[in-house]
Amino acid sequence: MRPRPPAPPALALPRRFRRPRLLIVGCGDVGQRVLTLLAGRWSVRALTSSAERLPALRAAGAVPLIGDLDRAPTLRRLAGLASRVLHLAPPPTHRDDGRDPRTAALLQALSRHDTTRRLVYGSTSGVYGDAQGRLIDETWGPRALTARARRRVDAERAIARWVRRQAARAAEPARSALLLRIPGIYALDREGGNPLERLRRGTPLLEAQDDVHTNHIQADDLARACFIALLRGPGGARAINVNDDSDMKMGDYFDLAARLAGLAPAPRISRAEATQRLGPMQLSFMSESRRMDNSRMKRELRLSLRHPTVASGLADLQRGD
Template identity: 55%
Template sequence: MSLPSRPAFARPRLLIVGCGDVGMRLLPLLAGRFRVFALTSQPERCAELRAAGAVPVIADLDRPASLARLRTLAPWVLHLAPPQPDGDTDRRTRHLVAALGEVRRIVYVSTSGVYGDCGGALVKEHRPVAPKNGRARRRVDAERILRAWALAAGATLSIVRAPGIYAADRLPLRRLEQGTPALRPEDDVYTNHIHADDLARIVMLALVRGRPGRLYHAVDGTRMKMADYFDAVADTVGLPRAPRLPRAELARVVSPVLLSYMSESRQLDNTRLARELRVHLQYPDVATALARLRR
């Protein structure tokens, strides 16, 4: 889906904070509708961002003094930047909201990890958060900070909670090539998925259709356990399937970070995504995406 194009002088200014892979996929969707500014801490990315249609803004969320220009830059904001990799609070989001001026609309991309382990249950957006690790606690902190800031600033906030993001160039090939083991079926966990192109489209629609203060699950219709996903990818690309191990044995051979992902089981409901944002996914499930790769 594309938004109606506007003359350059009539385009509202929009700031993308964290213009990585998903942000770059967003830029073509926003072209002609917004004048887009992209925050980057890497000067060497300026040419890439300009070529994609964005105006680079060199600043660093870890250095609050560098963010002064943001105060009057744009009334529309897409916050895609992850927290810093340590602690239980998101210092980057705190620095960002302290720097922003009059913002009309902001969309934040969070993570489904905020729910913690749900025992494989179907999860709707009203389920209370229960983060089990620092990574998820930082995301919960960011959501809370943004809600409080938006209320005080009179801005409209929507939050998109995304699960595992995949694409043709974002598949677990290295893990399969290294033979990293997976859980046996009786110990395995349900995981959730969204194609990076569909996530970009969801973020765009949340920007223009999202309700104030609303949460949305950016997830496709896949109902699949983690090892089954690895098997499907392996079969598609012609790699050996991962060996299966009991949880106690696997815990001795994988990293704590990987084990944390393999210790949380949930199935995200995406009814609100279709009903309110009217999203039509290009990749409605993992099987569809992998089938297209085989063509």
């Protein structure tokens, strides 16, 4: 009997099939900054409900997918697409029951094929509620005061249950989720994130004795935190504060921006006057005071901030950029 000829060598997969597969849900400003970091090294799908955004997403390096988190049947194609998911989509705006059906619909779609190993969720520091200026870490339980923040709490809990259900089935490898609790995002090139916009409108701030402690993160640092969270971090469902090292009140932040840009500072009013002059959204941000500890971010993500303070992040204002 003649010996069997040796089997031909296995063909290596093309490079594009070996790249990490990522699905971005809610690819707005921060999502597009993440795409810039990836620079084509990952295979990225980006979910959008707007056909008008398809060209922009393609130009940023993603393969766009049409789907609507408010219409679950349109999400079926998401199953099995990616091993990592970056979920930055907000809950519905007008919903008073504190629920986030969008996150529930996404998790249901992803569960059709159990291929997602890591999910990173962009939550909000608003889940903490009012800490009355105290320094708090992730062990400070959710005490959301607004309907907007309660919807985020609902999303966090749904994701934690999603992770636990798979762990209970002893499936390997296990899912994990990082719940990034994000404060005020700023950047000079971010719509709604440039403090000069508010200064130029002349929106008043609270007097010093009534002012609240706020927390910040520069948009590019947040994008880096999202990217690193997709790569490493603890298992299970883990909350992580993503904020810089600044310790300041809201008025001090805007006064700093005004001073760097050579603008007049915003007028100051009492809290009683603010309730008469400002809208509910603005008042909600002036009703919660907390200082967030970012030690877990530095320890577990090993993230070194490029803008550790808002003075660093706003430095370009002094150069007139």
